[in-house]
Amino acid sequence: MSREFRRAMPLLPISMVMQLTELTARQIRYYEEHKLIEPARSEGNRRMFSLDDVDALLEIRELLDQGINMAGIKKVFDMRKNNNNVKSSNKMAISDSELRAILREEMQQAQIMQKASLRQGDLSRFFQAKGE
Amino acid sequence: MSREFRRAMPLLPISMVMQLTELTARQIRYYEEHKLIEPARSEGNRRMFSLDDVDALLEIRELLDQGINMAGIKKVFDMRKNNNNVKSSNKMAISDSELRAILREEMQQAQIMQKASLRQGDLSRFFQAKGE
DNA sequence: TTTGTATGTTATTTTTTCTAACATCGTATT
DNA sequence: AATACGATGTTAGAAAAAATAACATACAAA
Structure with a gap:
């Protein structure tokens, strides 16, 4: 399994992403709404985030700071x-x-x-x- | 931060571990009960698994098969x-x-x-x- | 002042996960 | 054969997490 594949694998629930990025759920969903990220969905409609998503969110935070x-x-x-x-x-x-x-x-x-x-x-x- | 720590970081919910390992929740909890793994707990008592945990579970599956x-x-x-x-x-x-x-x-x-x-x-x- | 953008807050519903108990199935033991 | 044990299935009920949606707000721009 390639590293790229693993990084793109949707593994994390939103609570973990919140901790990793220090963003609120509201913010994360808002950025999705604006197509900045497109997290996968579980069978029960939960957002599942990849490490790539987390990276994107960290960058969004930086750009917003700017x-x-x-x-x-x-x-x-x-x-x-x-x-x-x-x-x-x-x-x-x-x-x-x-x-x-x-x-x-x-x-x-x-x-x-x-x-x-x-x-x-x-x-x-x-x-x-x-x-x- | 060392690679070991990164692999030990508890990120994944049990549903994801089930998919990654093809084990049932029952099995995973049973192996924890027998101290083969010790997943972290979220504030709300959810098990959070690390990549090391996933590795261990995959090996448990192999050893059981044997x-x-x-x-x-x-x-x-x-x-x-x-x-x-x-x-x-x-x-x-x-x-x-x-x-x-x-x-x-x-x-x-x-x-x-x-x-x-x-x-x-x-x-x-x-x-x-x-x-x- | 008014508007618009990004985010907070709250309510409600659905999904996920938890523990605990009881059931089942195969294997080993008596 | 009957019993016991180990590993897992199944179910119920409670608790936590997460979804959508609506309304509120703060602040910068026009």
């Missing part, structure tokens, strides 16, 4: 997908300029807002008060 | 544990205080694991083939 909105994040993800396609085939990415325009705008917004508060140290998360 | 009973399997597992202890005690001679320091650190790691907090990037190395 002030980028849903549409921007979607674009980033789509771009990456297209880029992968280009690598394997010879197709050109189509909406490059449109993408750059959006990203430029978002980055400006982010800079204006000067969100220096986030990007907390990694260790801080590792030593939280117990029992929350 | 006609070995609970006691035999337990012996096999205990022997392996002892063998590992011998290996590491042969390799390093450490003082009591060093040992306590190591244990203290491991307890911290275990707490981190319980919170299941991960940084982005950790996951990219989470799933690895057993032999690597």
